[in-house]
Amino acid sequence: MSLQPKGPGEIPAETVRVARAAFPKGSLAIRVRDELGPLFTDEEFADLFPARGKPAWSPGRLALVLVLQFVEGLTDRQAAEAVRARIDFKYALALELADSGFDFSVLSEFRDRLIDAEAGRRVLDGILAGARDKGLLKTAGRARTDSTHVQSAARELCWLEMVAETLRSALNALAQAAPDWLADIAEPDWFRHYATRAEDSRFPKAHAKRVEVGRRIATDGTRLLEAVFSPQAPAGLRELEQVNILRQMWVQHFHRVGGEVRRRDPKDRPPGATRLVTPYDPEARGSKKRDILWDGYKTHLTETCEPDTPNLITNVATTDATVPDSVMTGPIHDSLAARDCRPGEHWVDAGYPNAAALTTARREHGIELHGPLQAVTVVQSKNGSGYGQDAFSIDWNQQQVTCPNGATSTQWALRSSQHQLPVIRVRFSPADCRHCPALRDCVSSPKAERRELTLRQHDEHQALQRTRALQQTDEWKDRYKVRAGIEGTISQGVGRCGLRRSRYRGLAKTSLQHQLTGAAINLARIDAHLTDTPRARTRTSHFAALRPADQVGGAKQQGPN
Numbered sequence: 001m002s003l004q005p006k007g008p009g010e011i012p013a014e015t016v017r018v019a020r021a022a023f024p025k026g027s028l029a030i031r032v033r034d035e036l037g038p039l040f041t042d043e044e045f046a047d048l049f050p051a052r053g054k055p056a057w058s059p060g061r062l063a064l065v066l067v068l069q070f071v072e073g074l075t076d077r078q079a080a081e082a083v084r085a086r087i088d089f090k091y092a093l094a095l096e097l098a099d100s101g102f103d104f105s106v107l108s109e110f111r112d113r114l115i116d117a118e119a120g121r122r123v124l125d126g127i128l129a130g131a132r133d134k135g136l137l138k139t140a141g142r143a144r145t146d147s148t149h150v151q152s153a154a155r156e157l158c159w160l161e162m163v164a165e166t167l168r169s170a171l172n173a174l175a176q177a178a179p180d181w182l183a184d185i186a187e188p189d190w191f192r193h194y195a196t197r198a199e200d201s202r203f204p205k206a207h208a209k210r211v212e213v214g215r216r217i218a219t220d221g222t223r224l225l226e227a228v229f230s231p232q233a234p235a236g237l238r239e240l241e242q243v244n245i246l247r248q249m250w251v252q253h254f255h256r257v258g259g260e261v262r263r264r265d266p267k268d269r270p271p272g273a274t275r276l277v278t279p280y281d282p283e284a285r286g287s288k289k290r291d292i293l294w295d296g297y298k299t300h301l302t303e304t305c306e307p308d309t310p311n312l313i314t315n316v317a318t319t320d321a322t323v324p325d326s327v328m329t330g331p332i333h334d335s336l337a338a339r340d341c342r343p344g345e346h347w348v349d350a351g352y353p354n355a356a357a358l359t360t361a362r363r364e365h366g367i368e369l370h371g372p373l374q375a376v377t378v379v380q381s382k383n384g385s386g387y388g389q390d391a392f393s394i395d396w397n398q399q400q401v402t403c404p405n406g407a408t409s410t411q412w413a414l415r416s417s418q419h420q421l422p423v424i425r426v427r428f429s430p431a432d433c434r435h436c437p438a439l440r441d442c443v444s445s446p447k448a449e450r451r452e453l454t455l456r457q458h459d460e461h462q463a464l465q466r467t468r469a470l471q472q473t474d475e476w477k478d479r480y481k482v483r484a485g486i487e488g489t490i491s492q493g494v495g496r497c498g499l500r501r502s503r504y505r506g507l508a509k510t511s512l513q514h515q516l517t518g519a520a521i522n523l524a525r526i527d528a529h530l531t532d533t534p535r536a537r538t539r540t541s542h543f544a545a546l547r548p549a550d551q552v553g554g555a556k557q558q559g560p561n
Helices: 013-022 028-034 042-046 057-074 074-086 088-092 104-115 118-133 157-178 179-185 188-194 207-228 241-253 329-338 353-365 460-472 472-497 509-528 549-554
Strands: 142-151 255-259 258-265 285-289 292-304 312-320 345-347 368-372 394-397 401-402 411-416 422-427 452-455
Touching: 013 088, 028 118, 028 394, 028 509, 042 057, 042 104, 042 118, 057 074, 057 088, 057 118, 057 472, 057 509, 074 088, 074 104, 074 207, 104 118, 104 509, 118 452, 118 460, 142 312, 142 472, 157 179, 157 188, 157 241, 157 368, 188 207, 188 241, 207 241, 207 255, 207 258, 241 255, 292 329, 292 472, 292 509, 312 329, 312 509, 345 472, 353 368, 353 460, 368 472, 472 509
Parallel strands: 142 345, 345 368
Antiparallel strands: 142 292, 255 258, 285 292, 292 312, 394 401, 411 422, 422 452
16 A cells, blocks of 8 residues: 555534534543644655555554544454544544545554554654643653553463463464475374363373373474474475474473483573563563563553643553563663653652662753662661671772771772672772671671672762662652652553553564553543543542551552642
């Protein structure tokens, strides 16, 4: 299909007349169109279509349909039917009442074009641009960010289901690519074991028998891989995606021991960042946060939080489930700055800030990053009887550290932390520490004979000291309450748009889903602002409301939305 750009156009007079009569108080789609005008133009998506071919349905209108689809939680069929049958949708899209719309498959094709061009963020930015033009978006003040887990669209599998389904998926792909070859090399039992979907309820319950089933699957998969990678196999089979997934899954879970295929011990398996969890969504990863275990992805939402304007989502970032929050601060700030959405203050939870993030945010973007720093975990600072880092005097010019009892360090070396961040390792001489009466209170190991310190670079160390001191003040603690409102945004995304379950498979499609979710929440909040709908308060049960004031601190603090 080709694109023949058209202007946004006026709403047909008959559509206006009927819409006003049918919706005397308006609707979300009508109010947003009246206030913000046409949010998207065809020219914004011109690079997604070839110059020649069958004319495509207006991509500017399709972008708005995608957002309205997520606002109301519609399927593709329901969204296409709404364009065909609903008067308020025709009003927002500036369509004639007799316009028959499009086939529902057009939405899937348009999403694929957005993914191929990495253009999903354009939809979110279109909503933000319309809000900025009307004075509804203020980005120079405060912003807040939090992340939440997102489950893969593929069903969760137990270990036996995972390996059996991986083998079955490869067999189905090979049966389609080379049916005659597969029929010749397939074992007779394979048709009995792998012709239908593997389900845990069909596997034996006894542990010994389950181990036996696992060995049988491992052996069958290994035989199939040997056949595929043999010189006699047809060309191209080893390049099939399902075959590569089978090979990767078998490398993760099995190895040969004395000519027999056995399951690997957990310590011999690859780290979670590279470990497959399902053959049907190879980019999904397994992760854990407190008591939550999930297979899939993680999304980070950033929104404004000013009292006189709607809280609008300005950035959405999606990663696999294993990426920690601490490495996302920089990419989030870079994205905000590139799109002119940079805040003056950025409020986050304890997962995001560290010494490097504090200094980089201030130096490169002029952003003051606020979030609880992780507590010092060394023993001597916890029990209160020893000496924490604050008790030592640091001479940065001479590259020396003096302990509270007057001993001076003898080693100062640049090293890398376990996260590959630059640090300074400081050591004292055993001759000075061995006979010190405070040695046991100063070191964490009962056998250590000297104190060692790990310091950040000078500017990062200073930033940590200033921030820790600031976070002890009542003023900062009171200001930090504003961060809690992002929890309500995540709740709205979950309830309204199904944020915690991916509609699609793969990181790129899941990321587009989250961009559309952010755009949909913004549209809903702009409509709430236009209708003077008050922001919801944090729900408190009748019993919780009776909690004595001196016990409030024991629960997670809730702040204003």
